[in-house]
Amino acid sequence: MSDRFDSALGLEARRGPGAWAAKLLLYTTMVVVFAGPLVALLVGAFSRVIDPTGFSLIPNGFTLANFVEAGHKNVYLYLLNSFVVVGFGLLLQMLVSVFAAYSLARKKFRGMAVVLIIILATMMLPEEVIIVPLSVVLADLPPFHTNLIGSYAGMILPVGAWGFSILVMTEFMKDVPVELEEAARIDGAGELRTFFSIILPMCRPALGVIGVFGFTMIWDQYLLPLIVATEPGQYTLPIALRTLRSDEEVGIGVLLAAALLALLPSVLAFLAFQRQFMRGLTSGAIKG
Template sequence: MRFDSALGLESRRGPLAVAARFVVYGLMVVAFTGPLVGLLVSAFSKTLDPTSFTLWPDEFTLENFVQAGEKNVYLYLLNSFVVVGFGLLLQMLVSVFAAYALARKKFRGMTVVMLFMLATMMLPEEIIAIPLSLVLADLPVLHLNLIGTYAGMILPVGAWGFSILVMTEFMKEVPVELEEAARIDGAGELRIFATIIVPLCRPALGVIGVFGFTMIWDQYLLPLIVATESTMWTLPIALRSLRSDEEVGIGVLLAASLLALLPSIIAFLAFQRQFMRGLTSGAVKG
């Protein structure tokens, strides 16, 4: 439903209705984009005045980003990219294979598995912080200590219940007749999965790609548990450290915040087409 339809503006005609639309849309733009514009302008400003709002810096400068580099912000940014890159790849692979098993295979305990995945989504991270740290310190069976390693920050985000559930529900809508026709032509299980199921699930991949990237990029507690040295910090932890550092100016903090924001925007733009198709498909099927 369109926003103007919900307010009853679409059915109204005349100058007052047009003016009302402009006012409503203007307020929405200010509410949603105002803080982002303020962050962007302030990050490139030499002198900051918290009481004023401008669309262009009074004194344009890159000094904030230079000082951010001196505080190792770019190293933390690189750490974040390493974690989110490998973590998202692993998460999407696990989600696709797990969803295929849940959507196409029948086995005992399927309901229990789904309940366990839902339970992981209901529990806040703080509850599993201590058990997670114990598991990472002594990985079961392998007896490996992942504390102080990038693997310790990547493996726990490799499986996410939300992504698996989204892929499962989408795969259930793929016609079984396509698989049956492929089997008649002699295609095996792996070929059917790779050439039929996965290509038809591109919209769902866009959805879990955007949400998965944001989830991993915003991780704070997990890197805080795993990282034993400041050189392993990711950007969210670095932002908290910069806030508590009295020697760091507000301009440097805003520049680091902008660097933390841009990758999420770029990820959404990269997956935008598939993301919107996935949401539309889900709405139509639902």
Template sequence: MKTRPPARADRFDSALGFTAQRGPVARLIQIVLYVVLVAVFAGPLVALMVGAFSPVADPSRLTLWPETLTLDNFTAAFDRGVLRYLANSFIVVGLGLLLQILVSVSAAYALARHRFPGMRLVLLLILSTMMLPEEILAIPLSLVLADVPIVHVNLIGTLAGMIIPVAAWAFSILVMTEFMKEIPLELEEAARIDGAGDLRILWTIVLPLCRPALGVVGIFGFTMIWDQYMLPLLVAQDAGQFTLPLALRTLRTDEQAGLGVLLAASLLALLPSVIAFLALQRQFMKGLTAGAVKG
């Protein structure tokens, strides 16, 4: 039986998927490639941060190194109500994400642990909602929010009209369902022998094991709700109900505000998503790699 010859010590597999020779030339190419990648991906972010803290006189000349630092852009943005828009965004994303997680966990536990007639149809309907773009749903959604069935309440012009529609998201439900299916049934059977009910099993056994999936759902759900533009555009009737993404459009058309104010508001809109990812990145990475290794 022939054995494979050992790998040469002077070769290595790069993270980009190709094999290269060790040596000064290969190291130089690798450094240049990494610098180009960092410039492409980090360059716009650096330009955004520099422009937010610098006076921008010419919109066509954004630099990566500030000549002078100032907070005038943020002061002007605050004078135009950005803090109010930011507070509206936090209210919508906070309550919306809480409802979304509650709905996703409840629906996923029912789909993963219980069998009932029409379950495949329910999964198909949930999955089909991901195939429809927001533009198609805009008019029906606005009609429903103007007169909510059964209760006949008008949610147009309220923050509740931006919160309730995001309470159920097919992506979160499917992620939680697939993750809960991997939890051994023996754990729940042992808890039922001890007299635990479904709610206690879900709270004390299933949810602690689903923390990686909750991290994935939390990050994607936060980003989805925070970046909502179409929904606030349909619901908001005056500037006091704007969220920050919707207010950016107003600042963009405000010739007196200037590009610096727009960049400052854009930086404020970007930071919460970055902070949310940094706070949940450990659970996020565990959720992405869950099930990749069997053992």
């Protein structure tokens, strides 16, 4: 990879101290830009912060006091709220995606093009545009006339369907050979058994892709929990970070500890789905 990068910049043909110094400066700059914020986050979260208004890249003694103080600020309650929302929201989103994709990939019905256009349109509308109409709908959910404001359901249902996940699953399912389904039906398998035993296992790379992106999308939600939560005990972690940032009594160390807690689940989700995620991206690149 380094040789390719050097070739792209025209550095492979240059030799001598000048070229070596240029490479060192370039690589150092890249490490500082991409890894610097993460290093600062780790150092600040586990260090004793002398100045509450700032932090240093140099560790100042290892401590867990920032995480203890974060617990006193109810950060772990907010973290639990985020896990509840992302757990049920991602499960619902993946279920909706696989069944909707199966209908679009295998069933022929009138108005399919209109459905695809509507799905694409939902991806083109900024969240800020739909948040006010969404709050009105959640306050009086048709046709049940139920108020979901102030409940977990109000944060989960709106993320239960995502156009990106549906389209990714649809494209993968279109590439599953129809002959496999026909062979399963000849052997006596019903449609649901064929779906769960033949089609879904072959779409594991796509499940990894929509799992990682779906988790990140739900975990980073800010406006939706903001309009649904009616009291601080219902806040998710992204809202809590904003609340802690505006609290003058909270030091920078506690804020960085909370930010680290918000970062770790996304990293762990990527590591859990890493194999399927990379296979999904590779398959998409080959198909493209």
